[in-house]
Amino acid sequence: MKKRLFGTLLAAALVVTQVVSVFAAGSKTTQATPAGESVGKYEMTEGTAENFSEVKEQAVLDKILAVNNGTATLESIAEQAEAIKDELTGKVLVTKFFDLVPINGGVKTEDGKYKVTFTVPNLTEALQDVKVLHYSTQRAVWEVITPDNVNYSTKEITAQFEDLSPVAVIGKNTGAGTSTDSTTGTSPKTGVASDWILYAGASVVLLGAAVVVLGRNRKRA
Structure with a gap:
């Protein structure tokens, strides 16, 4: 169950990180x-x-x-x-x-x-x-x-x-x-750019949660 939760958190974090990359790139090349x-x-x-x-x-x-x-x-x-x-x-x-x-x-x-x-x-x-x-x-x-x-x-x-x-x-x-x-x-950055800052924060939180879960699993193993 915990491994599944870790996998879900990690996958979500990776998706958000990719979205951030797309928005950040778009703000410079539009x-x-x-x-x-x-x-x-x-x-x-x-x-x-x-x-x-x-x-x-x-x-x-x-x-x-x-x-x-x-x-x-x-x-x-x-x-x-x-x-x-x-x-x-x-x-x-x-x-x-x-x-x-x-x-x-x-x-x-x-x-x-x-x-x-x-x-x-x-x-x-x-x-x-x-x-x-x-x-x-x-x-x-x-x-x-x-x-x-x-x-x-x-x-x-x-x-x-x-x-x-x-x-x-x-x-x-x-x-x-x-x-x-x-x-x-x-x-210039647009309203989208302000959104990707939120996404960036969310990705950091998700990655942090994933690391915590992984650390606990290793200690109990």
Whole structure:
């Protein structure tokens, strides 16, 4: 009976640990995906040196990758673009930088801009003043774009771009929810992240109970 209880506790602990690993990994790798009329019209890929091959200025590429890896801060981008310093101050990453590429021309507005709607799983009402940070490889400039629409209920953002290249969503954390510290470059935690902390605690308790049961069994053997 005790061996069976030990087996059950150990199995439960392992399951919870695996769930924690999945949620923890998800909080770091979650990216935007096309939504609405943008589905099939745009491709959004992970921010890697290979995918950002169109970024010709090495210092810019290094900065983007460093922010994604968490070795540089979001606000440090202002070192390369003083004009957007105020827009970056106090903000956090809602997504890491990802590459945004049109498919068959994408979706264009009447004035020729790319119109993109995408889903951002990390988007919550705790994040205000949501903007899109973009580095134009064609114009070699950093810019902060104000979205046409930010829908918290559907977690969708719609924005217009003159050209497409590395993009990240940024916002100001109001404290109503959890998000990343602006001193790091990793993507923000979501409500899910707060849940996996509970799971982590539960796994520790279960593993501890399993160890106690095993220890007692050995003493009595």
